[in-house]
Structure formats: C-alpha cells, structure tokens
Amino acid sequence: MIGITDIEAAAERIAGHVVRTPTVPSPGLSALLGVPVTAKLELLQRTGSFKARGAAAKLLSLGEAERSAGVVAVSGGNHGIALAVMAAALHVKATVVMPRSAPARAVEIAEGAGASVRLTDGMAEAFDLADRLRQEGLTPVHPFDDPVVIAGQGTVGLEFADDAGDVTDVLVSVGGGGLIAGVAAALRARRPGVRVWGVETEGAEAMSRALAAGGPVPVPLSSIVSTLSAPAVSRLTYDHVAGLVADVLVVPDREAVRGVLDLADHAKVWTEPATGCLLPAARRVVERVGEGARIGMVVCGGNATTADVMAWSSRFGLR
Template sequence: MSIADIETAAERIAGGVVRTPTVPSPGLSAALGAPVLLKLEHLQRAGSFKPRGVLAKLASLTDTERAAGVVAVSGGNHGLAVAEVAGAAGVDAVVVMPRTAPARSVAAARAAGADVQLTSDIAAAFAQAGELQRAGRTLVHPFDDPVIVAAQGTVGLELARDAVALGEPPTDVLVSIGGGALISGVATAVRALLPGTRVWGVETVGAEAMSAALAAGGPTPVTISSAITTLSAPSASQLTYDHVRALVHEVLVVDDAEAHRGTLTLAEHAGIWAEPAAGCLVPAARRIVERHPDARLALVVCGANADVADVVRDAARP
C-alpha cells in the first residue's frame, strides 16, 4: 500500500463519509501524563470508521456485481456499515454475524435493510459468508482487501494532516486491531506523512490474531475468547500481516476489563463515549508513557457502538 493509494481512496469516498475531527484532549492528557490528540472516528456514520472501506468497495463494483448483491461477515461494526451503506445505495446485502455480536448492531443492521444471519461463532460466520459468495454475491471483506485497507487509511491521512496543522505532531499513534485493515492503512499514511512516528497496535486477550501472526511468522487461526467482538477476527490476513510487520512498532495486548475501564476513562476525562475496542487504547497508552516519558500521543477512537450498562458491568469484573 502507498500513500498515493490512500489519497485515491480519499477522493473516491469524499462526500460519502464524515470528515471527523482530530482534537487535543486536556483531560486525557492530564490523566495519562502526556499530550494526547484524539481522532474522533466514533462520530463517523454508523458509529465507526467502517463505512470508509465499505463505500470504497461498493464504488468499485460493476453493475452486474451490484445487481447480484453483497455479503459481509462481522462481529458488529463492519456489518452495520455494510447494511447502512448498501441500503442507501440500493444494493441488496446479507450480513452474517456470530450470536455474540452486540444486539444493538444486529438490530441496527436489520433496520437498515440487511438480511442479518446469525451463526454460532465468528469462524462459522466466515464459512457461511463464503458459501454466499460462491453463490454469486460479492464479499465485502472486513480486512483482507486492498480497497478496504486503502480507504481505512484515510483515517490516518486526516489524522496526520490535522496534527501538522495543529502544530502537535505525535511521537506515537495508537490503533486497535481486529483483522488489521485500520492499522494497516493508518500506519501507511502516518509513516509516510510523519516520518519517525511510532505506530502501536492494541489487541485484547483472547482476540490476538495479529500478535499470533507476528509470533508465527504469518497468519494463523486463533481461538476467540474476548468479549469485545468488534476486535475478534479469527486470524489476520497476509495483506494486513505484511503491513503490520513492516510498519508497526509493536502490538500490545490488554485484557477485556482494562479495555472496558478505558472506555470509562475516555468518558470521564475526554467527555466522549467510545466502545471498548477504542477503550483498549487507554491502558496501552499508559504503558507507552511509562516507556517513553516524553511521548506525544494520538489515539484513533475507532467506534462508539457499545451499551453503557454492558461496559459498566464488564469494567467491574476482576
């Protein structure tokens, strides 16, 4: 992936997505003991960064492919984005989700017009989506697609440009990892526009597809046990693994309770409501500041699709 690919993707999706802001957070800066910028992608349509990739993918389809419809597999946010974007474009969509997906995401995807099919787990969801693809639908993959990766990289393109305009370029950018499309695209943009900046990935215990891939020297299946379904990819792809291996400084792993408490920290100190897939960045940021006391941080707040009661309950668990 190149910065030119990401700039092309930005032109392709312009007008179809929200140009989300990048802002300093004095409250979170005080809590972490380091300057913090937040890229507020939780304000994106459908409540996460995912519509960027979906818009770019649908724009690349032929008339025949659009007429045949699309299929997506998702732990929550990707399916919701496909449902909303495809519904608005008049493209028939099937979304396959595990039964553990957030109820609000399932309901919202159905409300947007998608045929939502539930499976026992995320691996079964991928298998079912594959069957529908072989039957003629186009698969809108959540991460194993260069069109998707380039479009998710527009988050990093905007962040880097905004940081320069603010006069606060970060030394360290934190991005959560599910299948790895977001961090692959963001790392490509940030490393091109802010040379020397470290990009860190963050996963949760029991959803460590990228950590496992890095340890094994390539994508390998993992058993999912994390409650944070929006990060629960059954494996990385070769595409995302290659980008992370080349461009990401390190992948940190936090547990589910830390991620949920991080969501509450963002609410209390930054005044924003984010999902635990973004909350996991907060405990990771603390580790980075411990290692690099002079760090200037930028956190990609990837989504906001989480119920308050669920987060408060899970944050209290030991």
C-alpha cells in the same frame, strides 16, 4: 502493500459519503497520562465507527454486475452496521453474517437498514457461511483482507496526518488489521518519524500471535470484544503490520472496559471496549518511550450501549 496514492484515491472516492471527523487535543487524557494526547474522533463517523470508510470505498468501486448480485460481509458488529447502512444509501442489497456474540444493537441496526442478517455460532462459522454465499454469487466485502477496504480505512491516517499537531506515537486498535494497515501506510508516507502501535485484547490476539509465528495463524477467541475478534489476520494485513508497526500490545478485557469508563470520565467521549483498550496500552507506550512522548489515539468506535457497559462493569467489578 497499500501506497499513499491508493489512500488518496480512496479519499477522493468516498468524499461526500463519509464524515471528516475531528482531530482534537484532549486536555483530560493529557492530564491523565501526563503527556500531550491528540484524539481522532472516528466514533463520530457515520454508523459510529471508522468502518463506514472501507465499506463506502469498496461499494463505490464495484461494477454494475457486482452491485446487482448483492454484497455479503462477515462482522463482529461495526463492519456489518457500516455495510448495511452504506449499501442502503447506494441502493445495493446487503447480507451480513454475524456471530451470535455480536452486540444485539448491531444486529438491530443492520436489519433496520434493510440488510439480511444471518447469525452463526461463532466467528469462524461466520466466515465459512460468507464463503458459501460468495460461491452462490454474492459479492464479498471482506472486513480487512481487501486492498480497497484497507485504503478506505487508511483515510483515517491521512486525515490524522493533516490535522494533528506534533505527535510521536499513534495507537490503533487491531481486529483483523485493516484499520492499522491503512493508518500505518498513510502515516509512513506523510509522517515517517511517527511510531504506530497496535492494541488487541486478550482472547482476540490474532495479530500478535501472527507476529510471533511469522505469519497468520488461527487463534481461539474468548474476548468480550467481538468487534476485535478475528479468527486470523490476513497475509495482507500481517505484512503491513510486520513492516510498519512498532509493536502490538495486548490488554485484558477488564482493562479495556476500565478504559471505556476512563474515556467517558476524562475525555468526555462514549466509546466501546475496542477503543477503551487504547488507554491502558497508552500508559505502557509512555513508559517505554519516556516523558517526551506525544500520543495520538484513533478513537475508532462508540457502538456500545449504556446497558452493555454497565453489564461489563458489573462482570469485572468496576464502578
């Protein structure tokens, strides 16, 4: 299990390489949900998502031989962007493996940063290719099954604990579980009375199915939300969520896209569906907790183009 000392060490390591993002009350979301809402604006992070933290923490922990070999990572979008940009800043050669369903903009940014991008038919195939490249000598930077990466993502929770006002319930998106594992570990240490809730989209339910099965299981992927589409969680992230998280809620893709539009209208932030899913889930948390709820949201990323959101809105009949 990741401890608070691991997360504090990661915060020291990545200071100067990442942004301490704002944690602010949201009057618009508070009015929309009927309870106080505080948002951690991690979409203002370098590379547009929290992933820069874990990538920086891992890259800065590598020995000279590991750096010289070059690094490889699998990504549905944001991890690849983060690794490519942070590796370029630290003069490390990076290879990013993405499924063809990954956002075209993510591929462009990773390539623009100097990374070699390899595309596969699906996420499972991406993990297989990355494993072969690891066997050929590249240094893996796993998006979530790595205690150093999790500790880096946990710095989001460390900052939230220090900067937020009085909150009772914090919502965190779940793909492979690295972010929620780190955030939950930080909050358990710094704010032990706060409940942490995970949120997934239908067709990307690796953590909720793992919880139902008693451990990680492979899951079929069909969600439009490629940035949450892990083919399975790891034992490391599962153990953190099973031990530290109140529940993992599952939201339809349509509601995640509606959440993107509502966040733009009411919170004045431009997010992606991996963040948009938090808003419908927050309504369910408020129903379960009651009017005494004081909600925190980790606004984890904003790497969706206007064209992406327009296409999704049209697909689901949203205006």
